[in-house]
Amino acid sequence: MINLEDYKGRRVHFVGIGGISMSGLAEILLHRGYKVTGSDINRTNLTERLEDLGAVIQQGHEPQLVNDADLLVYTAAVKPDNPERKRAGELGIPEMERAALLGEIMKQYPVRIGIAGTHGKTTATSMTACILELANLHPTIHIGGELDLIGGNTKAGNGEIFIFEACEYVDSFLQFHPTIAVVLNVDLDHLDHFKNMDHIKRSFERYLALLPEDGLAIGLADDANTLEVLKSAPSAQETFGVEGGDDVQAKNLDCDNRGHFSFDLFVEGTCLGRIALAVPGRHNVLNALAASAVALKMGLGIEDIQRGLEAYTGTHRRFELEGELMPGVSVYHDYAHHPTEVKATLATARALHPKRLWCVFQPHTYTRTAKLFELFVDAFSDADEVIVAPIYAAREPNDGQNNDARLAQRLNEKQSAIFLNSFDTISCHLADHCTPGDMVLILGAGDIEKLAIAISHSAVTA
Structure with a gap:
């Protein structure tokens, strides 16, 4: 050791x-x-x-x-x-x-807040960081994205709190030592490591088992898998959600013309006040609730939560406005690479943009594309035009199944979709076919960001 x-x-x-x-x-x-x-x-x-x-x-x-x-x-x-x-x-x-080092570093902090889940970890961790940082709790922060408030992906604070993302891939989070553990959701993913949903749930249960008896497990009440996992925790448990019966709940949701949600924050049936988010998407209501639950545990009040969430304007590569392909054609980029994330991000874009919506998707890993193929087929319904790029291999050898081209073919049976085999070809296709008023949404966790940057010729404001 x-x-x-x-x-x-x-x-x-x-x-x-x-x-x-x-x-x-x-x-x-x-x-x-x-x-x-x-x-x-x-x-x-x-x-x-x-x-x-x-x-x-x-x-x-x-x-x-x-x-x-x-x-x-x-x-x-x-x-x-x-x-x-x-x-x-x-x-x-x-x-x-790397994960072992992260586990050793966090031991040096009395309060260790780990935010886990198949989706939303970076956003929820960033929201939590904004609340605690602006409340002058001086946390040390370690997130999987770049956050403008702290000038990057990490901030070494001088307080007693360590906030970190807890990633389940290859059971990395089993090397961590949370005192507060958040589970945002439990979904089917990383099937190059996990055998099935039961395997995934058992991994999350082992993560919660790391909590001390005086710790706290916080989970999404709106998701059956998360609730099942949460009940295994050896510590106190709290829930958050929108559906009802939760310790921390959002009610009276409203959405403005930018896709930003506001809601009344209820704790154990009492309304503390109204929260206004500065990022689009209904899924971010759940991320904000998770961050709020942590903040309340840290003794913060509604004003601290409001201030922190209003200050969170996004993490890089999370529905980020890159610029314009041409005058009147905005280009957004998002890290979404799982069917659930793709669907949520496209729903956000559709609510924000009722006109023609282009989606350029780079599948991430051969295993994920193959094993979640049918879920991907059903994930793009909010897009008017879909372009599928070649699979980003990451750590994997080519499986020879051509699932990128197959995905485009299946999508094209019910909507307009095409497979294009290079970023240059995609760039030319967009330039030839986009017209003012269109939106281009580029999705993926690989190197697709290079395309988003390359075709965005000027910065624009939302």
Whole structure:
């Protein structure tokens, strides 16, 4: 067992330091007095931020980069045959996987707020961070996206609170130590690791089992899977939702012409006040309720919740306005890559934009596309035109099933859909067929953001 405190003031080397989580962990260690070095294939704004804070980062992976390291940190995507990991093994340098490091870091904070769920983790964690930060609780924050309020994906606070995303993939969250655990929802995903829904539910139950007896489990009452998981917690339990019978509930929902919802916040049947969200989408009401439940547990009042949620204007890659394809054609980008997320994001776009809506979708991983194929077929009904891009492989080999082209073919049986095999082809197709008044929504968790940026020729305001 590695004791992180033993390495304070010594050199910790991150392989793949540019990742959204790895860069955040590196920043926290820098603020806590560790020497940080790292390597990554690409230079990004995140690596530049770390260099400004004192990290030494090299582009590419070379064995000599770890020669003087005291501890090596890697992600699950970095395999044992990576040249830096191989050299670390030869030199006897201790190694630590990213999730294990996150688990060790959070031990240093008395209050540890972990936000889990198949969907919405980054948004709900960001909302919670905004509320607690603006209430001057000085939390340390670690999220899977970039939040303008904290100037990035991480903030090292000087308080006793650690707020973090708890990801279920490969059971990463079982290495964490929450005192407050939120479960936003439990849905079918990551089927390259999980066998079925029962396997997923048991994993979430094991996560809640990490809570101390005096901890708190918070879950969505509107979802049967979440309720089942929540009942297994060894601690006190609270629920949130819209449907009714919840500890924290939204009532009297209203939506403005920008797609932003407002609602009355009820706690145990008493109305505390009205909440107005600054981001579109009905699904964000549930994210806001989860954040509100945490804030109430921390002793905050309705004014703190209102101020924090009004300040949350979105996380990068979450229904983000990139610019215009041409005058009158706005381009939005969102991280949605699961059928439930695609459907919710398109519903948000449709409520915001009654005219022609284009959706460019990059499927993420061969396994997800194959195993959730029929759910994807039913996810795009709010789009007028669908373009399916080639599958983003991520960590997987090509399965040879051509499910990207098959998805477009199936969609085209009931709506206008086409498969295009490159970003250049997609860009030309949009330029040739879009007309003023259209909206282009680009969805995916891979490198599809490059297309969104490339075709957005000017910044516009919502």
